[in-house]
Amino acid sequence: MEAKMSMRAATNTPAQMVSMASFNVRPKFNVFKPTPVWKSITFGAPLVIQAQKSEIKEVAAEVSEKDALKVKEWEVGMLQDEVAASQGIRIRRRPPTGPPLHYVGPFEFRIQNEGNTPRNILEEIVWHKDVEVAQMKEKMPLPSLKRALDNAPPVRDFLGALKAANARTGLPGLIAEVKKASPSRGVLRENFDPVEIAKAYEKGGAACLSVLTDQKYFQGGFENLEKIRNSGVQCPLLCKEFVIDAWQIYYARTKGADAILLVAAILPDLDIRYMTKICKLLGLTALVEVHDEKEMDRVLGIEGIELIGINNRNLETFEVDISNTRNLLQGERWQKIQEKGIIVVGESGLFTPSDIAYVQEAGVKAVLVGESIVKQSDPTKGITELFGKDISC
């Protein structure tokens, strides 16, 4: 099994490994044949992270003989979706019947159908991200990324900064989001200078900053993260991405990230486990985001998680309801969170001091806020208005 596994690139996610681990025969793809990005599953690089090996074995043992038949290229993605679906994840990582029209090359013709049309925006983002990451990986494979890590700026303590701010002000520590636009709200700020906004947030008393790096749907970029990190801003930085591959975590670190978002709605448990381990290895804080009870329960069952974000926005429908934070922090769940010493972040839809008080009452020690402060001509003042007081001193 190990020999077979060493065929694989280190950055495939464990959920992909579930598919791969089930192979009793070598997959029949031609490793050297150039494949379209949609079909390029990363074989060939003789790399395996040591820490993964035991997990691969563990996973392999769980997979039945029957699954070993699912060796066809496209089905690797499908089986991964089956693993995800068994955990209640509705988002399909890849279109089950092939690439959507949008990605089909000039000589192919594909009829739009349920199997190649994303069912909601989150699914669309993930499908697009899959292609984007494959292209980026091709340009900068993991070995060169690992070398670039040596030149990355030192990691700052994201979690520590949130705790310190909470202790200092008696209010939730603020993660202020540098966000130009979003699929649900459109463009939030026309004159968007990420460094200027970051500095204004820091001046206003933000403990940490969140920087959107997705270009297509949020008009963000990794260059914003890099610029802010090199601008003299001291706040630790969260890379706000749709992480589907561990490669992105390494990449974020090379651009100066101190923390990274992992969205439970798109990542099976094994990926979350594996990715949080990689974060620890790199010194990054993982902010694991949940939206409903099921996701919260899954995440509470995973060892080593220190920071959970409750998103009040449903990323499939865009509905926002801040009572979601309170609802997920009741009873046994709350007890478990306290036992484990997990810090909870209230995310999205927070506009007023009473919103802040409401989620603080529910149990959060930090909040993640974008729209209400990024829209203000003076974001420093925006923070003071959001909290109903000056939190900078």
Ligand SMILES: O=P(O)(O)OC[C@@H](O)[C@@H](O)c1c[nH]c2ccccc12
């Ligand atoms: O702008 P708001 O409503 O204050 O929300 C900020 C942040 O919570 C939101 O941008 C967010 C939460 N989770 C995400 C995941 C991806 C992209 C964006 C998000």
